[in-house]
Amino acid sequence: MLNNSKIRLMTKLAVYEGKEGKEDISLSKYYKTDYVRYQVIKSLVSVTFGYALIMVLIVMYKSEYLIKNAVTLDYKTIGIYVLGFYIMTAALYGLISIFAYSIKYDRSRKKLSRYFKLLKRLNKIYNEETPES
C-alpha cells in the first residue's frame, strides 16, 4: 500500500537532492579540514597558472629589451622579484580561500542538518513499516 506521508518526505528529499542539495551533499563527504585544504590547493594551482600566464605576457612585452640585454641582465634580482610577487599573490589567495571555503562549508552544513533530520524521519517510517524481529 502507498504510504502518503512517506511519499511526501521522499519527494521533498528528492527535490532537495536534485537541486540545491547537490553541492551540499557532495561537500558533506569531506571533513572540514580536508575540504578547505583541497580547495586551497585548487586555488593555488589556478593562481600559479594565472601568474605564469601574466609572466608570459610581460616577457613578451619586454622581449626586445630582454633580448638586447640578455648578457648583462641581473637575473638574480629579477628572479627574486618574480618569486617574491608570486609568494605574495599565492599567500593572499590562499588566505582568502581558507576563509571563504570555511564559511561555505559551515553554511552548507547548516542546510544539511535539515536534510538529515528529514532522513531520520524517513528512516523511522521505514522501521515502523517493517518491524524488526
Next chain:
Amino acid sequence: MMSLLVFRERVKNLYQRYDIYITPGVKFIFALIAFLSINKAIGYDSRLESFPIVLALSLLSAFTPSAVMVLLAALVAVLHIYSVSPIISIMVMLILLIIYFLFARFTPKLGYVILAIPILFVLKIPFVIPILLGIIASPLAIIPTACGVAIYYVFEVIKTAITMQQNTSIEDVLSLYTYVIDQLISNKQMIMTILTFALILMVVFYVRKMKFDYAFEIAIAAGALTSVLGFLVSDLILDKSDQIFAMILGTIASAGIVYVINFFKLTLDYSGVEYVQFEDDVYYYYVKAVPKITVTTPQMKVKHINVKNVAQGAPKSGPRMQHTNSNDEYDEDEDAYNNDVDNDEDDK
C-alpha cells in the same frame, strides 16, 4: 497598480506551470542576443556569422548550464579574431585565461555576468548589470563585473589594433602586441568604468539593505544617480563629453529595466513544478511536485499597527518583508520544513 500586481500573479502561475519550457526559451533568447551582438561587434569571420550556426549555438546554450554559453561565446569571439589575426587571438586567449584563473574561477555562479557586460556595452545599456547585481547579489559580484568591463575594453583595443593592422599591414608581430598592451595599461576609461560600476553596486546594495519602505525602488534610483554622476565625472575628466547624452539615456533605460526585473523578482525566485523520481523497496515513484500558491495578491491584507504607514505602503510591504532577508538558504523558502523540525524534536 492593482491590475499590475494581478498581472504579476498571472505571470507567476504561468511560470510555475510551464517552468521547464520557459527557462530554456528565455536562455535561448539571451544566447541569440549574445551571439548576434558578438557578430555585430567583431564579426570578422563570415562563416560564424551565418544564421544556422548562430541558431545552433543558441539552441545548444538553451539546454546546457549557463557556463557553456559563456564558454561558447568566448570561443566564438576568439575564432572571429583568429580569422583576421592569429597572433592577436592567442593574446586574447591568454588574457581570458588569466581572468579565469585569477578571478572568474572564484565566483562560478556569476559567470554569466562576464558575458553580459560586453554584450550590454554593445547594446549601450551596461548600467543594468551593476544596478541589478546590487539588487540580487552581494558586493562580491564586483569581481565578475570588473572582469566583464575589462574584457569589453580588451576587445575594443583589439578592434582598433586589427584595423591598424589591416590599414598599415604591420609585419612586425611584436609592435602590434606592445601596442595592444600599451593601450590596455593606459586605458583610463576602463579603470574609471570599473570603479564607477563597483561604486554603483555598493550603493545599490547598501541602500536596499536599509529598513524603510520602497528600499528597493530607492536603491535603483540611487544606483542610477550614482551612475550618472560617476560617468559624468569620468567623461569630463577624460574629455569625452559627446558620450554624456547617450550615457544618461542608457542609465535611465537601465534603471527602467532593473525596475521591471525587480517587480517580477518574486516570480523569478519562485520554484516551479518539479519532476522527481525515486524508489523504495516496493515501488518506483515518478512524482510531479507542484508548489502551492501561497499568496494571491488581490486577497492579501496587511494589518498595520502603525496607522501612518497605511496610506503609503499597504499593498506592498507584505511580499517585501518576506524578501528582505531571503538568502538562498534551503530552510527559508520551504515553510513546510519548519513543521517537520518541530515534530522531530518530539520524536526524540
